[in-house]
Amino acid sequence: MGGEVKPGRAGLKSWAQRHLNSGFVVGFFLVLFTYLVVSRQFAISAPNAVVTTQAQQRIVDRKVIRTPEGTEGEEKSEQEWQPKVRDEEEPHKDTRGAVPAKELPERDYADGKPFAETWGKVVCNTHGPYSDTCELDGDVRINGTALSVTLVPSIQSERREWKVPPYPRKHMLGIDDVTVTQLGSPPKDAAAPACTVTHDVPAVLFALGGLTGNYWHDFSDVLVPLFAASRRYAGDVVFLVANIQPWWLGKYEAAVRRLSKHDAVDLGRDRAVRCFRHVTVGLQLHKELSIVPEWAPGGRLTMADFTAFLREAYALPRAVAAPVVEKRRKPRVMVIHRAHYRRFVNVQEVARAAEAAGFEAVVTDPRGDGPLDELARAVNSFDALLGVHGAGLTNAVFLPARAVVIQVVPYGKLEPMARTDFGEPVADMGLKYLEYSVAAEESTLLEMLGPDHPVIKDPESVHRSGWDKVAEFYLGKQDVRINVTRFAPTLEQAMQHLRKQRQQ
Numbered sequence: 001m002g003g004e005v006k007p008g009r010a011g012l013k014s015w016a017q018r019h020l021n022s023g024f025v026v027g028f029f030l031v032l033f034t035y036l037v038v039s040r041q042f043a044i045s046a047p048n049a050v051v052t053t054q055a056q057q058r059i060v061d062r063k064v065i066r067t068p069e070g071t072e073g074e075e076k077s078e079q080e081w082q083p084k085v086r087d088e089e090e091p092h093k094d095t096r097g098a099v100p101a102k103e104l105p106e107r108d109y110a111d112g113k114p115f116a117e118t119w120g121k122v123v124c125n126t127h128g129p130y131s132d133t134c135e136l137d138g139d140v141r142i143n144g145t146a147l148s149v150t151l152v153p154s155i156q157s158e159r160r161e162w163k164v165p166p167y168p169r170k171h172m173l174g175i176d177d178v179t180v181t182q183l184g185s186p187p188k189d190a191a192a193p194a195c196t197v198t199h200d201v202p203a204v205l206f207a208l209g210g211l212t213g214n215y216w217h218d219f220s221d222v223l224v225p226l227f228a229a230s231r232r233y234a235g236d237v238v239f240l241v242a243n244i245q246p247w248w249l250g251k252y253e254a255a256v257r258r259l260s261k262h263d264a265v266d267l268g269r270d271r272a273v274r275c276f277r278h279v280t281v282g283l284q285l286h287k288e289l290s291i292v293p294e295w296a297p298g299g300r301l302t303m304a305d306f307t308a309f310l311r312e313a314y315a316l317p318r319a320v321a322a323p324v325v326e327k328r329r330k331p332r333v334m335v336i337h338r339a340h341y342r343r344f345v346n347v348q349e350v351a352r353a354a355e356a357a358g359f360e361a362v363v364t365d366p367r368g369d370g371p372l373d374e375l376a377r378a379v380n381s382f383d384a385l386l387g388v389h390g391a392g393l394t395n396a397v398f399l400p401a402r403a404v405v406i407q408v409v410p411y412g413k414l415e416p417m418a419r420t421d422f423g424e425p426v427a428d429m430g431l432k433y434l435e436y437s438v439a440a441e442e443s444t445l446l447e448m449l450g451p452d453h454p455v456i457k458d459p460e461s462v463h464r465s466g467w468d469k470v471a472e473f474y475l476g477k478q479d480v481r482i483n484v485t486r487f488a489p490t491l492e493q494a495m496q497h498l499r500k501q502r503q504q
């Protein structure tokens, strides 16, 4: 009996319910992990041990709220499920040396050996900023319920073992490590488990759960790394999913199906021993919500390739913002109006300022908890996205190329984090990134706390005190009242960028 799950089945509704209930808690995850990284980069000293404990505590809280449900997969017989053997274009069929050395970047090779020499080997990369991954080529056998991936070597070798977290951020509660073993040469090592299913296509093994459910993490942690890992296979790859979340596969079905035309395997319920010739264990998170082109296995991939891929997957009509044929149409800006915190207090005034700058402005709260294809199409009809730092800006992935994203950074020295989460990703997507930093006078924290409070007077000291106060005040208790006079030049810059394109 297999544990395959068709995306698009259960859980959309329950996901929405869970998401709405836990939105507040989940929201802080958007920033916590990058905050930790950014803190290190910018030497904002945070007592690490304490921060870690807090992080884990939040994860515990979140798990309680987001207990998976309805995770039953649809079962099919092995016979019915097995992918058809394809004779044409089977890069992993006749194995040794068949795949050129450039297919994997050098940094993926522990000892820098070219690909042909790695046949029958496990090559693990444990140096990534967030994640460990292993690539296995040769006779690979997978016992899903045991989360064990075993390589039977074709050459004389020593037994080696790695523990690989299948989610691209380490130390996630609820996500077990995968044990990757390179067996030693017999007779020292026992025989590997016998194959019950043999696949002619490669596999990518990864976990769901973790921080998914937050729209930004859905992309940064899973969709983008999964794209980087599997795009080279043009759909002919099997996804082996640990800690499976059917709602997630349902929500992102169009994208997942375009990366893999085969049904995903629910490893936790899979009683088969599946055999492959090439397996990637774990996902590489290169950088937040982006791709480092040289690190993509199988050749250069960029974030612009990812957004082009989404436009294909969701059949989005506009590839490029404000094309010349639409000269008489005003560029449209989507003003993201968050529901809870980090809201625009004067959202209508902001919208009017955008119209005064020449835009057609639409105020909306696109949180990504409705059908994604509708949201994607809606966002794609805009030329600019304007919002306060938050998950809604993730929608930039659906904008046409060369559109503009304006991130409003709340008060409190949040720029490094804001740039890591959205500024760099947006630029990597080939979009124009503009940033507007809110002054103390535009923050509701000023009237709430008064000018002498350290939160207003000395944001650095708040950062030094650790994540808790940063999250509580700057992210959790702050709304912004934009001074539209001060903001006008930013809107003007956005308009100029779009005009320039129109004249081309």
Ligand SMILES: *[C@@H]1O[C@H](CO)[C@@H](O)[C@H](O)[C@H]1NC(C)=O
Pocket: 143, 144, 145, 146, 193, 271, 272, 273
């Ligand atoms: C897979 O591993 C589990 C746990 O170690 C074991 O009980 C099971 O027999 C293994 N399955 C096969 C088919 O070897």
Ligand SMILES: *[C@@H]1O[C@H](CO)[C@@H](O)[C@H](O)[C@H]1NC(C)=O
Pocket: 441, 483, 484, 485, 486
């Ligand atoms: C708004 O910004 C303008 C330009 O920076 C400034 O002159 C004005 O005093 C600000 N208004 C308020 C109410 O702070």
